[in-house]
Every structure is written in structure tokens, then in C-alpha cells.
Amino acid sequence: MFIVFSFNKKSGFTLAEILITLGLIGAVSAITIPTLAYNYRAKVLEEQYRSTYSDLKQIGAMINLEKGDIGEYANGLNSLGDWEKEVIGRLNGGGKLQATSVTDVTDDKRNIYRNSGANPGPFAFNLNGGQLAKVGDVCDNGSIWSDSKGRLWTFNFEMRIICVDVNGAANPNRLNIDTFAFIPMSAKAVAAWVHDDQAHPENYSGEIVPCDLDVITRKGLSNAYPKVDTVFDPKKSYTNGQKLSGNYTEVNNKNGNWKSAYDACPFFGPVENVAPTIGYSAGKSAKNRDITSSNNYWKDYINYK
Structure with a gap:
């Protein structure tokens, strides 16, 4: 009688193989995860911008219906308070914030926020003739408003500018990245401000560039x-x-x-003048980087920074 012994060979990985595999996984993750994070952050900023512009278009449509041409109506208002109430009154939730409150808005949010001891920003620069000179704040700092979406709103009466930080007090707090300036145009629309609108009766002289x-x-x-x-x-x-x-x-x-x-400031004026175009109204299109669904504007900014 023969006794048959059966030996079952157990398969497995050596420690060296496991370490090599983990190293490869780590290397791939180091490459792909930041890219995915950039894409996600860029997409969030883009959606927040487009949602804000959509809301402003609706506000513009309501004002056109109730008050007549939004550009003419806005320019005919007598005070900044009237313009604030006209826009804020058509938003849901939120309210006025205190610029000196630690819990609301603090010094480090210098893009559109300040208290009495901090310098404001962003500025508008007159670059006519190649001479850089600060001519004023892009956004007024008298009042800061919030809404139900967590956005922060402030206004400049001189050009009836509406400034919106589309993601609230969260970073990066950069003009034309998460903070945008909009002006009411005579074409019955609200347009994103690029850098100049020469036909505007109260426009600054020369080339105006909002930049940090x-x-x-x-x-x-x-x-x-x-x-x-x-x-x-x-x-x-x-x-x-x-x-x-x-x-x-x-x-x-x-x-x-x-x-x-x-x-x-390669991102100083990227936003498209979404409603009016040359030949149709006073609005002008961006000379630099238009925001379209096909480009990588926000992702490029995140990589640039």
C-alpha cells in the first residue's frame, strides 16, 4: 500500500512585493489626487459664479419689468442705500453684516472687506498713458450683506457696481476668482465688469483695471x-x-x-461681458480670458497660484 502525500503550495506576496505595490499606489495617488482636487475646486467656483450671475439676471429682468431699463433706472437713483435695497430686497435670507465683527468679517479679508483700521481693496487703477494711479475702490465698503447661499454682497454707487463674493468669506478672496464686480448695463441686462465701459456717463477717465x-x-x-x-x-x-x-x-x-x-494679475479681467456685446450696447467683451464652459479658467488659476 502506498501512502500519497498531497502538498498544497500556498501562494502569496512577499514583503518586498507589498512594499513595491504600496509605493506605486502612493506615487499614482500623489499625481492624480491633487489634479482631482483642483478640478473639483475649479468646478465649484465656476458653478458659484454662474449661479450668482443667473440670480443677477433674474433681478435685472424683474427691475426691467417693474422699473424700466435697469441701466437708466440704476443711474437715476439718489443714494447708495436705494441701490442696495433694490438688489438685496430681491434676494432670500441673510442681512447686513458688521465689518468690524470678528465673527462676521475680519481684517484679513481685504479683498472686499475691511474695518476702520484696514486698507480697502481691490482698487481700480487709472492706467491711461501708462501711469498707474489708484482712482478708487472697486467695491464700496459702507455695508456688507449676506444671503441665504452664504454669498457676501457690497456696492459702489459711483458706477452702480454690485460686488459679490460667491463663496462668502472662504478663500481665496481674489477679484475675478471668487469675487466679481457687476454693473447694470443699458441693454436691459447686468454684465460682469471687465475693466472699462467708456459709454457709462459716470465712468472714470482712461483705462480702468480692477486688480489686487x-x-x-x-x-x-x-x-x-x-x-x-x-x-x-x-x-x-x-x-x-x-x-x-x-x-x-x-x-x-x-x-x-x-x-x-x-x-x-493675469486674472484681472477674465469675466465675459455676458449680456451686451459691441455693436449692441455700451458693453465690451474681455480682452484677456473669457469664461466659457470649454476652458479651464478657474483650474488654471488654482495651478497658477
């Missing part, structure tokens, strides 16, 4: 803004402040590199 002063200061820049998209030749020698082909002015920054305020 902190960015320009931090980059060591001063008076520069290209009027058109033009390729700069780094091999060519330029004099500080020289106009290039009549298109734009470059300045020399602290490090001796040719840069411009436009370079420091």
Missing part, C-alpha cells in the same frame, strides 16, 4: 498694462517705461526683469 494692489506691490511692479495681446521679445533692449509699437508699456521691476502689472 497686494499682488502688484508684492511683485515689485508699477505702471504697466498691455493694451492688446502682444508677444514681448525678451532679447530686445528696452528703456524703462518705453512704449512698444504703441500697443503697451513695459516697466522694469526690482529684479531687472521686464514684467507688467498685467503679468502680475
